[in-house]
Amino acid sequence: MSLTMESRVTLNDGNKMPVLGLGMWQAGSGKETRKAVAYALEIGYRLFDTAKLYGNERDLGAAVRESGIPREEIFVTTKLWNNDHGYESALRAFEKSRRELGLDYVDLYLIHWPVPGLRQESWKALQKIRDQGLARSVGVSNYTIRHLEELLPSTAIPPAVNQVEFHPFLYQRPLLEFSESKRIQLEAYSPLTRGHRLDHPVITQVAAKYGRTPAQVLIRWSLQHGLVVIPKSIRPDRIRENGGVFDFELKREDMARLDSLDESSHVAWNPEDLP
Numbered sequence: 274m275s276l277t278m279e280s281r282v283t284l285n286d287g288n289k290m291p292v293l294g295l296g297m298w299q300a301g302s303g304k305e306t307r308k309a310v311a312y313a314l315e316i317g318y319r320l321f322d323t324a325k326l327y328g329n330e331r332d333l334g335a336a337v338r339e340s341g342i343p344r345e346e347i348f349v350t351t352k353l354w355n356n357d358h359g360y361e362s363a364l365r366a367f368e369k370s371r372r373e374l375g376l377d378y379v380d381l382y383l384i385h386w387p388v389p390g391l392r393q394e395s396w397k398a399l400q401k402i403r404d405q406g407l408a409r410s411v412g413v414s415n416y417t418i419r420h421l422e423e424l425l426p427s428t429a430i431p432p433a434v435n436q437v438e439f440h441p442f443l444y445q446r447p448l449l450e451f452s453e454s455k456r457i458q459l460e461a462y463s464p465l466t467r468g469h470r471l472d473h474p475v476i477t478q479v480a481a482k483y484g485r486t487p488a489q490v491l492i493r494w495s496l497q498h499g500l501v502v503i504p505k506s507i508r509p510d511r512i513r514e515n516g517g518v519f520d521f522e523l524k525r526e527d528m529a530r531l532d533s534l535d536e537s538s539h540v541a542w543n544p545e546d547l548p
């Protein structure tokens with residue numbers, strides 16, 4: 274497998290998405306976000322994952338514009354927050370996010386959570402936004418197989434991406450296989466377990482074997498499972514470290530050791546209970 278920082282996956286709508294990006298939850302608004310994004314762009318990151326909820330869309334947009342890098346080389350994701358569901362509300366919320374970002378278009382617009390009640394109406398709005406070219410791709414986040422089975426028969430446009438929590442302690446194999454069969458790209462959030470499990474002995478042993486850090490092993494594991502991965506950091510040393518995952522490959526037996534850590538445990542919320 275010869276992945277590089279420039280590698281992109283082709284989504285089911287034909288658009289291409291970088292395989293590694295910068296997560297932006299809890300990246301503080303203002304300088305903190307601007308500096309992190311500018312540094313990440315400088316060292317080759319081209320995918321940025323924000324949301325209305327994160328409060329840093331404006332700073333992400335500013336850093337993208339100030340970089341001087343052609344817009345079409347950069348992939349920007351933002352998301353519809355839970356209290357903006359419904360057809361008209363979703364259209365309004367998208368326009369607000371787009372203006373905050375100060376961009377002509379967003380590369381990917383996601384339904385952040387499968388909020389019961391209005392999510393099907395919201396999806397209709399996302400299709401319209403895509404038809405208008407204001408979001409190049411549209412998708413969902415935190416959708417389980419059950420939520421996807423509700424959505425897919427009712428739409429001509431399947432979600433291009435489903436962004437979910439994914440790491441060895443939550444190796445969502447059935448969801449991964451389902452997504453592959455429907456050509457929905459799975460994207461890994463909290464790929465570093467938010468830092469909570471980096472000292473697990475299996476992870477540190479594998480890291481030592483390859484002369485890598487635990488964070489690099491976790492990112493590489495998700496990449497080798499075919500996911501797009503978005504580790505978050507605001508620290509330049511860690512942004513660089515997390516991007517240094519393209520010059521080694523985990524062997525089959527080490528992938529299997531990491532796979533076996535699965536305990537279906539979440540560091541974020543569990544969407545399984547959402548009706």
Ligand SMILES: NC(=O)c1ccc[n+]([C@@H]2O[C@H](COP(=O)([O-])OP(=O)(O)OC[C@H]3O[C@@H](n4cnc5c(N)ncnc54)[C@H](OP(=O)(O)O)[C@@H]3O)[C@@H](O)[C@H]2O)c1
Pocket residue numbers: 295296297298299322323385414415436437461462463464465466467468471488489503504505506507508511512514515541
């Ligand atoms: N769709 C959703 O519902 C959803 C939910 C959660 C997250 N997300 C997205 O996914 C992104 C990533 O998930 P996440 O932020 O929850 O967790 P994460 O990427 O697993 O972990 C981030 C945490 O790990 C630290 N960290 C980063 N690199 C490190 C390294 N090399 N060594 C040790 N610690 C390191 C960060 O601190 P520093 O910043 O101080 O380095 C931060 O505290 C989010 O930022 C967001 O964009 C989406």
